[in-house]
Amino acid sequence: MGTGAGADPSGTGPLTPGGGPGWAKLAAALATEVPPAEIETIFLFRPIRRDGREWGTAVVTRRAPESGARLRVYTARYMLVIRGKERGDGRVAVEEVALTPAEVVERVMRETADRTGDAAPPVAVGPAVWYEG
Secondary structure, X not given: OOOOOOOOOOOOOOOOOOXXXXXXXXXXXXXXXXXXXXXXXXXXXXXXXXXXXXXEEEEEEEEOXXXXXXXXXXXXXXXEEXXXXXXXXXXXXXXXXXXXXXXXXXXXXXXXXXXHOOOOOOEEEOHHHOOOO
């Protein structure tokens, strides 16, 4: 499993969606819930750093053959301590949140930047960002 471009184990470099130790922990946890070969798209939100911690969120879509053209949607989040005695500690959570047509997921992801005030919508990447093969 790769951690993607922009990995920065020191926790002091630029914030790159999909790269770094927090994302690597999230990718490992996600792989226990969703087989990487079934992942359709990973939408990566810009990570946030504050008070010695880093938070990252991804929305992951998975093919659902039993549901026709619908996709299973998961929210995957991490929190990583990047400073202090507990540096490297953190937590991850993966939760299935929807079964929906692909068009709905695309529209919601585009509109997310407007709702959250972010300058850009989440970055859509394929599973190769985190997983080989």
